[in-house]
Amino acid sequence: MAKAPVLTPQADDFPRWYQDLINKAELADNGPVRGTMVIRPYGYGLWERMQQEMDARIKRAGAQNAYFPMFIPQSYLTREAEHVEGFAPELAVVTHGGGKELEEPVVVRPTSETIINEYFSKWVQSYRDLPLLINQWANVVRWELRPRVFLRTTEFLWQEGHTAHATYEDARAYADMIHREVYGDFMVNVLAIDVVLGRKTARERFAGAINTLTLEGMMGDGKALQMGTSHELGQNFAKAFHTQYLSGEGKQEHVWQTSWGSSTRMVGGLIMSHGDDNGLRVPPRLASVQVVVLAIKGDDAVVAKVREIGAALEAAGVRVVVDDRTDVPFGRRAVDWELKGVPVRIEVGPRDLEAGTAMLARRIPGGKEPVSIDALTQLVPAVLEEDQALLLRQSRERREARTVDVTSIEEAVEAAATGWGRIPWADLGPEGEAKLAEQGVSVRCLVAADGSVPEADDQSGNIAIVARAY
Amino acid sequence: MAKAPVLTPQADDFPRWYQDLINKAELADNGPVRGTMVIRPYGYGLWERMQQEMDARIKRAGAQNAYFPMFIPQSYLTREAEHVEGFAPELAVVTHGGGKELEEPVVVRPTSETIINEYFSKWVQSYRDLPLLINQWANVVRWELRPRVFLRTTEFLWQEGHTAHATYEDARAYADMIHREVYGDFMVNVLAIDVVLGRKTARERFAGAINTLTLEGMMGDGKALQMGTSHELGQNFAKAFHTQYLSGEGKQEHVWQTSWGSSTRMVGGLIMSHGDDNGLRVPPRLASVQVVVLAIKGDDAVVAKVREIGAALEAAGVRVVVDDRTDVPFGRRAVDWELKGVPVRIEVGPRDLEAGTAMLARRIPGGKEPVSIDALTQLVPAVLEEDQALLLRQSRERREARTVDVTSIEEAVEAAATGWGRIPWADLGPEGEAKLAEQGVSVRCLVAADGSVPEADDQSGNIAIVARAY
Incomplete structure (x- = not known):
């Protein structure tokens, strides 16, 4: 008799498979307030790795991190007409603070163009202050009518970049560079998702932008996911907030701006790009756990050996976890690591020890084979690189085929x-x-x-x- | 004629000196909503380094990062009687979302014990699930009547740890370990603040705790700053949220809990501990910029040399910035780096180049001396270690003397x-x-x-x- 599937098969019901996976791999739970989510440690670990990889790229692009308040006076939102029209229906409004009704209600940021321009207009005086390149990691709130964990949540985590430049050309080039060298590079080379880089039509543009660049990934069911966007804002916000600089010719000019964002939605994209009926498959370059070394049984020699293998792999630069919880049945643990999508499992039992071998189970291509324990530190890094490339190839092949x-x-x-x-x-x-x-x-x-x-x-x-x- | 002081002298008006420093070193601005703050890149860089150092210690303590929603149903707060009494006056309340009045208002988290217990009660089933060790990096809101940047702000950034244990003793030991090995170690050995580790009296305890451990630092004006706290919560929240586990003996037991937090308030503590009339002094182990290499004049050979020195120091593991903005007067740049408290300045002009020397200016003990350029990669790391120790000694001596x-x-x-x-x-x-x-x-x-x-x-x-x- 075939064993019962751990998850609803993708082919039966893709949305239910997605929700099953998120529950069973312990990635996230629904929050108590409709549309919010609790990101559990394993899910948050994926986001932390995304943050690390993205943050390094953002810093290489010259932007510095800062932090702006999440409470924005309602009046700020209304200064840029298209912007308020786009966001008004999604706002959360704080009307009471410290036990009193507020004189002016404040909104919880749905994005920070308005409040950031208020400060840019103070900080920017002359052309010497440009370009001003800022990024922030923050939570934002957009009231969602049809929430789905990671993909559309009332509160989500993201980074939002905001820059000001002296010319149209500089702003345009910067938005384009972020699109390709930060987002494109990260999504293709770390997330292993073969995103298409393109331009949004006027209808799909960000509220207040003159141009929106996007990265679109094809999910396992053939649908598209917008994975990140980079906007040219022109001078729209600069005019609304009087963000001006004194040019080299002594004239007051409005700055040209960009903004760009990517969020915890990418975790949903990761799941729907690489997941299969056995669970998640995490690209090795992203994985917080690249390899798990499992003791099959609670034999002292076995436990000592898995710890030794773990230490050797860690010394070789591999992100590794040792699972010697031999009071939990081996089968249950193996299924759990498979659900969580850890690329490589190394399984060691008493018989393996005698033979000087371990079982190498590969989550990404699938399959298991015995390998010499002595060869692991050589073999594993090569396997991880191979699996990274395989995931990207599968992503590209799916997109091309469909x-x-x-x-x-x-x-x-x-x-x-x-x-x-x-x-x-x-x-x-x-x-x-x-x-x-x-x-x-x-x-x-x-x-x-x-x-x-x-x-x-x-x-x-x-x-x-x-x-x-x- | 003596030059005008850059800041209000500490002895004249300490609070005004503090505010001057924050403005002129570009650490933060006041936000538009009363009590909020904008953390500017240099100030945020200090916080980022604090996060890195703390996060590594928190992970070594076995806790994993996760993220819980910032919107908490108002009803959760009321379940633990002392807790709601303590926090009710400080709450921000969202009454409208997505254009409609909400059926139940939600509060913006002032801290997360309640919402986290709601989930702990689902995740914890048996003694095998314990200890459960969670940390989150997040923003929180407590409506402040007398705000002061970094020290008391309506919104601030922090980490909050939340753990559940099988026994009173385990929880107590964990709260104590966090107190000493995470907070104490970080504040003494990285922030160079000679904090006193102690126990709060019943009057000063966290709302809902059975014991609060604290770290108190003496500021430059002799006042105290609470730099972090670690609480034993007993079973108070566990009983309010039914957080129970099945013991090895097959009995349902309430868990024993801890919570512990430290925040952007530490940036204020850093300023008031180490700052002087010339600005901030940043401990080298914390500093995101440990050394700045300045070109005094825009001579090609000088610019090439400062870049070469910068690269050599970076290769030696020093966090370094090269300042070759020779279109800005040297004096203004030197004052700015002094304000920002960068521990070491290396100044190079055409005459230095001829002599093969550079001027080494030390922000922490003060003073300048010419040194051989060839000796810098040897000398600078030793100077940084010495300065780190000096700041801690000065902090201890002040506390003892006062x-x-x-x-x-x-x-x-x-x-x-x-x-x-x-x-x-x-x-x-x-x-x-x-x-x-x-x-x-x-x-x-x-x-x-x-x-x-x-x-x-x-x-x-x-x-x-x-x-x-x-």
Whole structure:
């Protein structure tokens, strides 16, 4: 008799598989206030590693971390017209503080363009103060009507970058650099998700931006997930908040700005990109636990050996956990590590010890084989690199296999039932886009004919990538 | 003519000196909502280094990071009677979300004991699940009537640890270990503040705790700052939230808990411990910038040399910044780095280059001397270690010099005018403590006769340390 599946199979019910995995791998729980989430230690460990990798890239891009208050006077939001229109329906409002009704209600930040511009306008005086490159790691709140853990939550964790530049060109180049060298590099080379880098249409732009660059990943069910965005804000916020500088020619000029964000939503993207019916599969470069060394039985020699292997791997630069909880049945522990997606398991029992071997179980390609214990410190780093590359290849192959060229709205909707469609933007346009939207399909982004990011919506040869999306 | 002081001198007006320093060293600004603050990049850099050092110690203590929602249903707060009484006056309340009035208002966490217990009660089933050791890095809100940047702000950043144990003894030992090995070790050996480790009296305990351990630092004006606390919660929250486990004997038992926190208030403590009339002095082990290498003039050879020195120091493991902004006057840059408290400045001009020397300026002991450029990579790490030790010694000497033994309430109040008083707790007691409080003086903590942390308030020989406090 086949054993009962640990999770609802993906093919039966993808959303339920996702929720099962999050529960059983102990990634997160629903919070008590609708739409909020509790990120459990193993899930938070994934986010911590994302933060480390992203933060290093953000610092290399020259931005410095800072922290702005989460309470924003309601009046700030209204200064940029499109911005308030975009965010008003999602705001959480604090009306009472310290036992009294507040004179002016404050909103909990849904994003920080407004409050940051209030300070940029004080800090920026002359062209010498530019570029001003700031990032913050923070929680934000957007009231969600249809919440889903990690993907759409009322409170989520993110980084938001905010920069001010002297010229349109500088701001544009910076938004583009963040898009490629921070987000693109991280998502492709660490998350192993073969994201498409493109440009949002006017309809899908950030509220208050003149241009939004996006990274779209294809999930296991063929739907798209927006994994991060980088915006050119033009001078919209600068004008609303009087953020000006004295140019080298002695003139007062408004700054040109960017903002860019990525969030705990990426954890959801990771799950839906790489997970399978046995659980999560974590790319080795991201994994907080790359290898678990398991003692099969509570034999003293076995326990000593797994600790020795663990220490040797740690010395070789591998992130390793030793599981010698031999009072918990081995099968249960093995299933649990598989659910959690740890790339490599090294299993050692009394018989292995005699033979000088261990069982090497690989979560990513699957399969198990006995290997010499002495060879592990050589073998494991190579296996981890191989598995990292394999995940990215699988992500790319899925995207390629499930993306089709289409020429009509009907075909586009059909393509979006199982994957993505590619349709010339000249054939679709804003009107076609509106019609697609009525059927729950959106233009995820525009890409140029050669696959690069277009300079403008109406650039000749632009292709629209259309899909259902999270 | 003496040059005008950059800051209000400490001796003239200590609170104004503090605020001047925060402004001029660009550490923080006041936020738009009363009591909130904007932490600017240099100030945030101090906090980031605190986080790194603390986080490593917290992980060594076996706790794992997680994240709980900041929105807590109002009803949770009321379940533990003392807790709600302590925090009710300071709460921020969200009454509207997503454009609608909420059915139940939610509070923004002032601390997370209640929401965390709600989840602990789900996650803990048997003794095998214990100890459960959780930490979170988060923002919290306590409405402040008399805010002061870093010291008392409506929103602040902190870490809060929350643990559950099978026995009273285990919880007690863990709270004590955090007190000494996480907080004590960090504050003494990284912040270079000679904190006193002690026990709070019943009057000063955390709302809902059975015991609060504290670390008190003496600031430059002789006042005390509570730098961190570690609480034994007993079974108070466990009973309110039904956090129970099945013991090895098959009985349902309530867990025993701890919680412990330290916050951005430590940045204020750092400033007021080590700052002087020229600005901040940052302990080298904490400093995100340990050394700045300055080009005095914009000569090509000078700029090349400062970059070379910077690279060599970085290779030697020093956190270094190269300041070759020769379009800004050297004097202004030197004052700025002094304000920011960077421990070592290495200044190079054309004449130095000829002589193969650089000027080594030391912020902590003060003074400047020419040194051979070739010797810098040897010399600088040794200087940094020396300066770290010097700051701690100065902190200890100040505390010793400004602490006096007293025997009456009158003497205690007098001692607190310039520093700390030590008075036998048996002579003071809760009644004497209340009388002191009327004069703005509090018992910061109790210490045992031998300087250790007392096991109980009424332990024979206990000494009360009394002071005015931030």
